[in-house]
Amino acid sequence: MKKVSLLAPGPTPVPPRTLLAMAQPLIHHRSSDFLEIFGRVREGLKKIFKTNNDVLVFCSSGTGAMESAVANLLSPGDKAIAIRGGKFGERWTEILEAYGCQAVNLDVEWGYAVKPEDVAALLKADPSIKAVYVQALETSTGVAHPIKELAQVTKGTGAVLVVDAVSALGVYDIPTDEWGLDVVISGSQKALMLPPGLAFASIGPKALEMMKTSKCPKFYFSWAKELKNQGDNKGTFTSPVTLFMGLLDIFELIDEMGLDNIYKETEIKSKAFKAAMAALGLELYSKENASTGLSAVEAPAGIDAQDVVGWLKNKYAIFIAGGQAQAKGKIFRVAHMGYISEFDTLQAISAIEMALAGLGYEFDMGVGVAAAQKIFGEA
Ligand SMILES: *Cc1c(COP(=O)(O)O)cnc(C)c1O
Numbered sequence: 001m002k003k004v005s006l007l008a009p010g011p012t013p014v015p016p017r018t019l020l021a022m023a024q025p026l027i028h029h030r031s032s033d034f035l036e037i038f039g040r041v042r043e044g045l046k047k048i049f050k051t052n053n054d055v056l057v058f059c060s061s062g063t064g065a066m067e068s069a070v071a072n073l074l075s076p077g078d079k080a081i082a083i084r085g086g087k088f089g090e091r092w093t094e095i096l097e098a099y100g101c102q103a104v105n106l107d108v109e110w111g112y113a114v115k116p117e118d119v120a121a122l123l124k125a126d127p128s129i130k131a132v133y134v135q136a137l138e139t140s141t142g143v144a145h146p147i148k149e150l151a152q153v154t155k156g157t158g159a160v161l162v163v164d165a166v167s168a169l170g171v172y173d174i175p176t177d178e179w180g181l182d183v184v185i186s187g188s189q190k191a192l193m194l195p196p197g198l199a200f201a202s203i204g205p206k207a208l209e210m211m212k213t214s215k216c217p218k219f220y221f222s223w224a225k226e227l228k229n230q231g232d233n234k235g236t237f238t239s240p241v242t243l244f245m246g247l248l249d250i251f252e253l254i255d256e257m258g259l260d261n262i263y264k265e266t267e268i269k270s271k272a273f274k275a276a277m278a279a280l281g282l283e284l285y286s287k288e289n290a291s292t293g294l295s296a297v298e299a300p301a302g303i304d305a306q307d308v309v310g311w312l313k314n315k316y317a318i319f320i321a322g323g324q325a326q327a328k329g330k331i332f333r334v335a336h337m338g339y340i341s342e343f344d345t346l347q348a349i350s351a352i353e354m355a356l357a358g359l360g361y362e363f364d365m366g367v368g369v370a371a372a373q374k375i376f377g378e379a
Helices: 016-021 032-049 062-071 087-098 116-125 147-155 205-211 223-231 241-257 259-279 305-316 342-358 367-378
Strands: 054-059 079-084 102-107 131-135 160-164 183-187 198-203 294-298 331-335
Touching (some): 016 241, 032 198, 054 223, 062 183, 079 087, 102 116, 147 160, 160 205, 198 205, 198 223, 241 259, 259 294, 259 342, 305 331, 342 367
Parallel strands (some): 079 102, 131 160, 160 183
Antiparallel strands (some): 183 198, 294 331
């Protein structure tokens, strides 16, 4: 059996101490001990989201919280902008259409960031648009959208801004309250270093108002029900007790490290990895706003990126991600978020070099690793 390395943008590795925290005997989800844990989870999430808003917890993957942000804000027939610069942006359209809402698609070329003025123009042209749905980090392209600027755009309008920060929260600073973000969504399995299974949604005052008139159907993902029950430190349904225990440990870990240090370390890993790719003669797929959370890299001409991904998986049990949809075969993606170290990053670079060499790409073996070592050495 080979040692498995998780270096894809989710799920990311879980720290051993957190795995142990989750090995504790189960307690009952209606016990007073669990109510106390629920209260600590609510407070801890507010710190990471940098908000005084309620942050709801759902037992689902991140998409569940995305879906809740359509079901609880809109009514069938309502119009909302979906910023589509990649696979996750397209998911907003799919959810909107599933609920009978009208998606106003703002298509952004993959690899590029949305222009806030384009969103402003759409909102001005049609004041009936009720929401703008966007990704903080579009994981399929590695691009970070300008969230702070988008919040400035929606601020003076009737529209709420809903930010999918599943792959961005804990990667770089997204201060919910300071930027005035109406809804911020995240999940457990990216920078929060937990197994998949928890989704989060912070809900600001403007979104709470809109929620009151929403007529889309909802049951499991009802914000009103959850706000009431979670306000009393109770889940409406059976809470994922084990993941909550893990989350408490993650809070401790983040407190020990400091959020700013975490952002900085992520940035250094990203910088080292990107320098390595440049030294190998490879280009980033993210043509602007390349995020620090992951790198999306174009495979050299004549090499199928899926072969690089497959080489790492089959020979070394290293999991990186390929491209999705139109980027499939063209790019591979490597994460820098969460519990991934400098040496995991060097391992990925080294393995990519070995795969590229095996697939016939010509370069001086080791130049990528050396470029990254230089940056880690200076950091
Ligand atoms: C991972 C991710 C999600 C959530 O996907 P799930 O598979 O539902 O957890 C949503 N948005 C972005 C940008 C992501 O990277």
